[in-house]
Amino acid sequence: MSDTRILVIAEQEKGHLSSATARVMDAASRLGGPIDVLVAGSQASEAAQKAARLTGVSVVTSVEDSAFDHMLAENMGSLIVSLAEPYTHLLCASTTSGRNVMPRVAALLGVGQISDVIAVESADTFVRPIYAGSVLATVRSLDDKKVMTIRPTAFEPVGEQSAASVSSATSTGDQGLVTFVDEQLAGGERPELGGARVIISGGRGLGSAENFRLIEGVADRLGAAVGASRAAVDAGYVPNDLQVGQTGKMVAPELYIAAGISGAVQHLAGMKDSKVIVAINSDEEAPIFQVADYGLVADLFQALPELERKL
Amino acid sequence: MKVLVAIKRVIDHNVRVRIREDHSDVDLTHAKMAMNPFCEIALEEAVRLKEQGIADEVVAVSIGDKSVQEQLRTAMALGADRVLHVNSDTAVDSLGAARVLAEVVKRENPALVLLGKQSIDSDSSQTGPMLAALTQLPQATFASKITIDGDRLEVTREIDGGLETLAMSLPAVVTTDLRLNEPRYAKLPAIMKAKKRPIESLEIDTLGVDVTPRQALIRVDVPRERQAGVRVDSVDELIDRLKNEAKVI
Numbered sequence: 354m355s356d357t358r359i360l361v362i363a364e365q366e367k368g369h370l371s372s373a374t375a376r377v378m379d380a381a382s383r384l385g386g387p388i389d390v391l392v393a394g395s396q397a398s399e400a401a402q403k404a405a406r407l408t409g410v411s412v413v414t415s416v417e418d419s420a421f422d423h424m425l426a427e428n429m430g431s432l433i434v435s436l437a438e439p440y441t442h443l444l445c446a447s448t449t450s451g452r453n454v455m456p457r458v459a460a461l462l463g464v465g466q467i468s469d470v471i472a473v474e475s476a477d478t479f480v481r482p483i484y485a486g487s488v489l490a491t492v493r494s495l496d497d498k499k500v501m502t503i504r505p506t507a508f509e510p511v512g513e514q515s516a517a518s519v520s521s522a523t524s525t526g527d528q529g530l531v532t533f534v535d536e537q538l539a540g541g542e543r544p545e546l547g548g549a550r551v552i553i554s555g556g557r558g559l560g561s562a563e564n565f566r567l568i569e570g571v572a573d574r575l576g577a578a579v580g581a582s583r584a585a586v587d588a589g590y591v592p593n594d595l596q597v598g599q600t601g602k603m604v605a606p607e608l609y610i611a612a613g614i615s616g617a618v619q620h621l622a623g624m625k626d627s628k629v630i631v632a633i634n635s636d637e638e639a640p641i642f643q644v645a646d647y648g649l650v651a652d653l654f655q656a657l658p659e660l661e662r663k664l
Numbered sequence: 665m666k667v668l669v670a671i672k673r674v675i676d677h678n679v680r681v682r683i684r685e686d687h688s689d690v691d692l693t694h695a696k697m698a699m700n701p702f703c704e705i706a707l708e709e710a711v712r713l714k715e716q717g718i719a720d721e722v723v724a725v726s727i728g729d730k731s732v733q734e735q736l737r738t739a740m741a742l743g744a745d746r747v748l749h750v751n752s753d754t755a756v757d758s759l760g761a762a763r764v765l766a767e768v769v770k771r772e773n774p775a776l777v778l779l780g781k782q783s784i785d786s787d788s789s790q791t792g793p794m795l796a797a798l799t800q801l802p803q804a805t806f807a808s809k810i811t812i813d814g815d816r817l818e819v820t821r822e823i824d825g826g827l828e829t830l831a832m833s834l835p836a837v838v839t840t841d842l843r844l845n846e847p848r849y850a851k852l853p854a855i856m857k858a859k860k861r862p863i864e865s866l867e868i869d870t871l872g873v874d875v876t877p878r879q880a881l882i883r884v885d886v887p888r889e890r891q892a893g894v895r896v897d898s899v900d901e902l903i904d905r906l907k908n909e910a911k912v913i
Contacts, residue, residue, distance in 0.1 A: 378732040423828065424792060426803055449823040449874055452789045453805045456758070462795035465759050465878025468788040478882065483787050491882040530802035534818065534829040547824050551912070575913060593843055594826045600842045602824075625890055629910045631902065641838045646893035646910065649902050659899040664913070 368399030373446035375510035383473040393421035418500030424450035447502035459500035470506035506605030549578030556582040560612020598623035616641025665775035702780025711743035741850035742856035760875030762794035792839035802832035
């Protein structure tokens with residue numbers, strides 16, 4: 354087998370490097386071998402400067418071309434394949450972008466993909482969750498080139514180094530297959546669920562969309578992202594992109610606060626890997642207490658404002 | 665226009681998965697099997713396109729041994745006009761499935777291929793984009809809304825920060841997310857009728873594609889269960905413990 358050489362495909366938007374990149378770097382550093390990073394899109398060179406300072410990066414390749422904005426799979430796929438030749442491992446975060454682009458890359462290269470890796474055992478053996486995380490599979494890749502997506506929350510962000518060199522590569526351009534129309538992004542000031550250090554989620558117990566303000570109040574105190582259970586989404590309290598769970602976002606923040614969430618299996622599947630879980634619920638029998646490090650049996654409408662005041 | 669829907673037979677989503685004592689694999693013996701829920705959504709969307717007069721034929725395809733015919737019959741009961749069984753005694757992985765489906769696309773020439781965004785067993789989320797790559801078609805994964813106007817397709821996708829809309833020309837490959845639609849249930853007369861309808865079958869080795877698995881399963885484990893922690897009596901105690909014990913705020 355050829356010597357290990359790794360390419361990390363970073364996501365960036367308007368010069369902002371995705372926070373998942375530092376975590377993918379942690380996974381990459383466990384493979385053994387030099388690690389290069391690819392950053393593409395408008396203002397890629399700004400994000401490339403940030404990527405160059407991540408510990409362990411050898412060379413950052415920057416491709417500044419709007420064809421790669423929004424990580425369009427057809428355009429990103431062609432670009433990655435054009436650069437893939439010297440690498441034994443191609444890594445991307447298992448975000449919706451990574452899961453969109455990387456299988457396309459794998460198929461164009463004629464290799465399989467290892468999805469959603471949560472642990473690196475060796476350069477060819479990895480652990481990944483299957484059956485919605487109820488089973489962990491250890492798999493060995495039989496391909497010479499390993500195309501992988503990495504679950505960012507399963508790895509720690511690497512630190513900083515003095516900047517590595519940044520080079521540029523030829524754009525493969527727009528493949529002319531897909532056009533971006535528009536996007537509706539939620540959140541605004543608050544951090545995104547996927548990368549948040551602290552998340553506070555509300556459930557059906559809040560009773561209405563208006564009452565979600567109680568969650569937001571605490572979130573703003575903590576600099577936390579806001580999430581929701583499927584029940585809260587189905588009841589129309591919040592838009593569905595806030596849903597944490599098996600069918601929504603899988604999160605693993607340092608602190609997860611579940612308020613008024615009973616703890617259905619489908620919700621637990623999406624947050625049980627959080628470092629510290631707090632449950633606040635008026636029903637002391639709620640299953641959420643069985644996974645919570647700290648449980649507070651209380652009326653949300655008193656506890657949440659008190660929490661906001663005292664934090 | 666013709667819509668091709670790929671169907672995967674998986675363990676029923678209500679069944680709790682067990683692993684074998686020797687950790688060699690999951691144990692599916694006697695487990696209730698069903699159509700992958702995301703494939704049900706793909707099929708439902710295809711049937712709705714037909715009901716709206718946008719599609720004129722819905723073809724469902726599944727890869728596997730004879731048992732997948734059960735899900736293909738369900739597909740017929742739910743509204744598929746024709747079903748195709750690609751017979752394979754061994755399981756195929758995502759790349760293998762994508763290569764088989766690419767051959768089926770060549771033969772069937774559909775305007776739209778619909779697949780579930782992932783199967784609830786392997787959770788890989790690969791086959792759709794791999795098929796798009798192999799057929800050189802545009803792709804839209806995690807669709808929550810599909811609009812077709814002539815040969816123009818607009819797909820709203822569920823992305824990490826919210827929603828994104830892409831436009832492309834047909835033919836295209838689309839994978840379906842949970843909120844695209846709510847699948848119907850099959851009605852008894854349709855189920856009875858589907859039992860008598862023919863299933864086209866072809867052997868996987870006649871397609872001339874390499875479906876050798878790309879990964880070896882070394883072992884499976886059950887993740888460590890989380891234990892319940894402590895009950896706190898007040899908001900003050902909670903804040904104190906989060907600050908001084910857990911040190912997370």
